[in-house]
Amino acid sequence: MADPTNPATNTPSIPSGSTAPTSLGSGSRSRRQGSSAESAASNVDTANPFRQGFPNPLRPLPQVNFPVDAQDAEGINWKLIQAAAIGYMEDRGIAWNTVAIINRRNPQHEPSPDDLTILITAPHDATSDAWYLMLQDLRGSLQDHGLINLRAEIMDVRFARMPDHFVIELGHPLVNAWPGICGRVIQALGSLPWFTLTAIRRGIDDIPENNPITILVTTPDPPRLYPIIAQVERICEKAGFALKAEVLEGSCPIAMDNPGEVALDRSSFANPIRMGSSISPQSIPNSSGTIGGGIVLRKGKLRARVGVTNFHVMRTERFPQMYADNGLHPDQSSNINIQAVVPSNQDYKYNLKNAEIFLKEGIEEPLAKARERWGMLGEERDKERIQLLESRKKTRSQNLEELKAFNRDAGKLWAASGFRIHPQNQFGIDWALVKFPGNRSTPNMLPTDDEIEALSAIEFTRKLTLVTTKLEEWSSENVKADEVVFKRGRMTGLTIGKLSSINPRVQLDGKICSAWQVVGPRGKPFCKKGDSGSFVMDSVGRWCALLFASPYDDSGDAYVLPVDILIADIESMTGGTVFLP
Secondary structure, three states: OOOOOOOOOOOOEEEOOOOOOOOOOHHHOOOOOOOHHHHHHOOOEEEEOOEEEEOOOOOOOOOEEEOOOOOOOOOOOHHHHHHHHHHHHHHOOOOOOEEEEEEEEOOOOOOOHHHEEEEEEOOOOOOOOHHHHHHHHHHHHHHHOOOOOOEEEEEOHHHOOOOEEEOOOOOOOHHHHHHHHHHHHHHHHOOOOOOEEEEEEEEOOOOHHHOOEEEEEEEOOHHHHHHHHHHHHHHHHHOOOOOEEEEEEOOOOOOOEOOOOOOOOHHHHOOOOOOOEEEEEOOOOOEOEEEOEEEEEEEOOEEEEEEEEOHHHHOOOOOOHHHHHHOEOHHHHHHOOOEEEOOOHHHHHHHHHHHHHHHHHHHHHHHHHHHHHHHHHOOHHHHHHHHHHHHHHHHHHHHHHHHHHOOOEEEEEEEEOOOEEOOOOOEEEOOEEEEOOOOOOOOOEOOOHHHHHOOOOHHHHOOOOOOOOEOOOEOOOOOOOOOEEEEEEOOOEEEEEEEOOOOOEEEEOOEEEEOEEEEOOOOOOOOOOOOOOOEEEOOOOOEEEEEEEOOOOOOOOEEEEEHHHHHHHHHHHHOOEEEOO
């Protein structure tokens, strides 16, 4: 695979300054007039000034470059096409860097004849419409020669990174208008396939307010939603907001299969179940979620110590639909008997395999070579190395045996919400309680000062004022939009972010719900798939939300359920009263 950060890697290209033939160049077509303001009605995508092209809209990032094979180029004169692009850029005064013919697509997609792309790199001039006009010239010339399926893209590689997300400030007028706009956009989407809908500042500028507010929709099938973009932008315009809309390809935001492998330290294979530990049903080999922490439920003289995660983390194929729709009460849990393990099966197998490989390749094989060398040469340094490796082998072998023998039993699923919508505020309800065995405690420890400092996000961490080392309170009533929050999850560990003033919408199994949105610092995801079930804490260390969805692979935003709604639903479903241990 070619280097995705270098548009010209392993592809035929013409260096800057080459002379262009004219048979498909500037002499074949008159110069086009107009400006990029016309692009909304044209086939040239100028939504991102640093990445423009056709057809409109451009395929969403990420896009990776692949070499062009001989069969791809059959019947096409690439040199003349490249020369034409160069001619049009020289006509428009564009100081270009490279012109390449490549296959360009999302790395998760299968190859297609539509992947062929003229990829140009050039510095962008924000005061000029030259890129747009050049692309119009090039597109017209390609159409004249029957090359209607060929794509073209020009980009400034200085700004080619994925855009960051920033929260919309609390005082922005869109905050109050969002519920109405959101409802009309959902109505416009109709039966089209979509997962999430939000409004976010999205861009590459260091100053958050300089990045445009974007109506962002994720979908499993972007081409089906492309025609709706203009309608969404008109809805915003009628409400008094000149916003752009963007469609991103996404998978189900609560998908659990293969969320990524994680190397665990030895403390993960100990009886205390820490906040952020990985968990899975015993019967599922390749999925992992997060145990946010522990709570205690009391009902009369009865007391149950349970761990909190998401329903979708503990759901198995044998989970009856009636419980998924209506919730699972404690007296019904024996009907399905779902056993939990901590760490998860996926993490246990990965770390066991790594430990075995390291013992063999990192210790036993070098030890055998050292013994062989000692036998041949008898050098003192080989003797010392043998002693060192034998000591390490003994320690590592003992650790491996302890890992194999560790009892990961974390009890059974005791109660669950299913996936439901709160009847009053439309928040999505997604929780599960696992009743832990007596030998596995839940200390609920908050991060240390050193851990917080290691986050390297001083503009966020300076707003944290933790007054205790252990989780002692919960409340979502006092947390405010734009407040700094943090979480500890299985996939990304300890992370920090800000609470957005815009509540997104999520569609799952035909149900549309609301959530809170948390956005991480620039370039640092707040979460990834596998962090589902994490406790989210506010700036003073109170538990304020439960993470249940990770909709964006690039930015790592989180969708979370306010804790007051969570606790009320748990108490209603179980009949008990919640306390912290």
